Amino acid sequence: MNSRTRPTGAAIRLDKAAFCYGEMSMRFDVEIEAAAITTVMGPSGSGKSTLLNLIAGFETPQSGRVLIGGKDVTEAPPAARPVSMVFQENNLFAHLTVQQNVGLGRSPSLRLTAGDHAAITQALARTGLAGKERRLPRELSGGERQRVALARVLVRDRPVLLLDEPFASLGPALREEMVDLVAGVHAESGMTVVFVTHQAEDARRMAGNMVFIEHGAVSATGKTSAFFGEHGPLSFRHYIGREAEEAQTTRGARKPT
Numbered sequence: 001m002n003s004r005t006r007p008t009g010a011a012i013r014l015d016k017a018a019f020c021y022g023e024m025s026m027r028f029d030v031e032i033e034a035a036a037i038t039t040v041m042g043p044s045g046s047g048k049s050t051l052l053n054l055i056a057g058f059e060t061p062q063s064g065r066v067l068i069g070g071k072d073v074t075e076a077p078p079a080a081r082p083v084s085m086v087f088q089e090n091n092l093f094a095h096l097t098v099q100q101n102v103g104l105g106r107s108p109s110l111r112l113t114a115g116d117h118a119a120i121t122q123a124l125a126r127t128g129l130a131g132k133e134r135r136l137p138r139e140l141s142g143g144e145r146q147r148v149a150l151a152r153v154l155v156r157d158r159p160v161l162l163l164d165e166p167f168a169s170l171g172p173a174l175r176e177e178m179v180d181l182v183a184g185v186h187a188e189s190g191m192t193v194v195f196v197t198h199q200a201e202d203a204r205r206m207a208g209n210m211v212f213i214e215h216g217a218v219s220a221t222g223k224t225s226a227f228f229g230e231h232g233p234l235s236f237r238h239y240i241g242r243e244a245e246e247a248q249t250t251r252g253a254r255k256p257t
Helices: 048-056 098-101 116-124 140-154 173-187 198-205 233-252
Strands: 011-019 024-032 035-040 063-068 083-086 160-164 192-196 207-213 217-223
Touching: 011 048, 024 048, 024 063, 024 207, 024 217, 035 048, 035 173, 035 198, 048 063, 048 083, 048 160, 048 192, 048 207, 083 140, 083 192, 098 116, 098 140, 116 140, 140 173, 173 192, 207 233, 217 233
Parallel strands: 035 192, 035 207, 083 160, 160 192
Antiparallel strands: 011 024, 011 063, 207 217
16 A cells, blocks of 8 residues: 555544343443554453444444544444444455455446556555456455455555454464454554454454453453453453363364364
């Protein structure tokens, strides 16, 4: 990405944003630093995806506000928000080529200008997809499909990037590679990145800031390095310990006898 396309990351504020999902009540009161990487962690069902959906506009709080860059966007639809999002399911169109899928980030009708084509080419090169422009999603690996999804948000040129466990289905080595790619894109673009993950290794690798969620609320925030230090939040250390135990149990169950 060049200086022309370098967006300035926007601060995000959830001001007592309340939302109910079934019988679970959630209430988020947190500020996410502009132009920084913030990792969101917490137990399954704690509200991590809901937090992202409130920021993106896929959910609307029953009370409270959502602010991006100081602007109240609580009632704004997703398309009107300065946000791009990458999901665990990469949401690619099976009948479109890599180049066309990325081009949707510039024009839903794929009526692309010369400038659009140049931006697409640059995004494909940045994400390691040069030479694969004409391939269909089914001809790509899982990691390559996620690279296409990331390239698509790069051409959107928005100041906020939300990632909802986008690499959960990838193996450890490939997941590390994708985390490093996101970190590199952040360093070049200066966008605000909010990254949801269950993997402690991903959070350590991303560094930056951390938001820890429990029972539908933010229970701790701070620098990621502090969370993993000996004086990190007790609730987070308990969570990491449980996750490690469960992972060990799963590996043991899969071990051939």
